[in-house]
Amino acid sequence: MNAVPVHPSLQFSALQIAWLQELGIDKPWIPGDVPRNQPVAVSPAKVQRPASTVPHLAGRPPVGHRPPSPAAPLAPTKKGALAVPALTGSEVRTADIAAMTTDLAGLTAAIAACQACGLCQERHQVVVGQGVERPTVMVIGEAPGEQEDRQGQPFVGRSGRLLDNMLSAIGSGRDRNVYVANAIKCRPPGNRNPRPDELAACLPFLQRQIELVRPDSILALGRFAAQALLSTEGTLLSLRGQSHFITSGGRQIPVVVSYHPAYLLRRPMEKAAAWQDLQAVRNL
Ligand code: SF4
Known part of the structure; x- marks a missing residue:
């Protein structure tokens, strides 16, 4: 495997660079070897990422990618009111939301946050x-x-x-x-x-x-x-x-x-x- 010339004191193979990038390290440097004001840039454009040669990484999301957070649960607060996140379209089942409310104040808060149908777009208030x-x-x-x-x-x-x-x-x-x-x-x-x-x-x-x-x-x-x-x-x-x-x-x-x-x-x-x-x- 050909080494990719990066810096006289830093020689990384394409596989090593791919690994570093998987770890989120785009600018490798070794203290004392490389001055801080001369960071060594590893240009992804110059590196053929050998994903196929790293089979256990295949299918993993790219570094920096974060899977979408699951819908935040509705947490009962004092007096049964709910801390209600914004609810949108098909993501929400109003039945589930309604079932979690324990009093009218909580239900009112849930309805005020509801965007389950298009009527939310032009309302002044619920x-x-x-x-x-x-x-x-x-x-x-x-x-x-x-x-x-x-x-x-x-x-x-x-x-x-x-x-x-x-x-x-x-x-x-x-x-x-x-x-x-x-x-x-x-x-x-x-x-x-x-x-x-x-x-x-x-x-x-x-x-x-x-x-x-x-x-x-x-x-x-x-x-x-x-x-x-x-x-x-x-x-x-x-x-x-x-x-x-x-x-x-x-x-x-x-x-x-x-x-x-x-x-x-x-x-x-x-x-x-x-x-x-x-x-x-x-x-x-
Ligand atoms: S009418 Fe308003 S409160 Fe009812 S489902 Fe539609 S957006 Fe939600």
């Missing part, structure tokens, strides 16, 4: 929920609108006022015995309908939210909320007026399906039907 824990009724809408996205609270604006009036009519309110949330935690652009893949990605957060909130009953408002919650493709008309249950945290929770307040604002004649649904919730 909209998680508002109200009391262990409520008489948990109201679940579809997705944040423009005002919700800006304020970070569900059911604000005209729809929110109508909902609050309806709840007040049965002696309920989000300051007393109600918790309100949406099936989707980020606003779809232009208030378009949420897509099935977005509903699926976000569903584990809703399911964990229900487990943590522990409502006595659920009022699902609108087709998308009802379909996501009940895992069905049924229409709102077919689901309304029926008796539904979901299992959450080992409990059976009754679910009433009704019209979304935004729909009632456009179709006031349906308020009578919505009132019947509210009576059903109250009777639960």
Whole structure:
């Protein structure tokens, strides 16, 4: 094997140079032999790396290469909140993330860091929920609108006022015995309908939210909320007026399906039907 001339006092074969490079040493020098201000450069371009002659190195990653770090685990911090790393696309399974949260603060932090679907790109903030824990009724809408996205609270604006009036009519309110949330935690652009893949990605957060909130009953408002919650493709008309249950945290929770307040604002004649649904919730 031909030696590669590097320095009069340093003679390395190509194999030795390859070894040194594997060890991360590109500028070999021996104290006393080579002045510090004249480092000996080993140009990789001049060295044919004899990888094939070093069989036990074959297949190893190049020096300096670091394999990607495994996803950082979510470490519970005080009060159960989570130190949440940025979560992206296919790397994340929202079900796994949601399952690791132990309280609503931790769940909120996990949702705020979520980038599991494209809705994260245009949101101003996530909209998680508002109200009391262990409520008489948990109201679940579809997705944040423009005002919700800006304020970070569900059911604000005209729809929110109508909902609050309806709840007040049965002696309920989000300051007393109600918790309100949406099936989707980020606003779809232009208030378009949420897509099935977005509903699926976000569903584990809703399911964990229900487990943590522990409502006595659920009022699902609108087709998308009802379909996501009940895992069905049924229409709102077919689901309304029926008796539904979901299992959450080992409990059976009754679910009433009704019209979304935004729909009632456009179709006031349906308020009578919505009132019947509210009576059903109250009777639960
Ligand atoms: S809508 Fe849900 S799944 Fe999609 S980015 Fe927001 S929190 Fe994550």
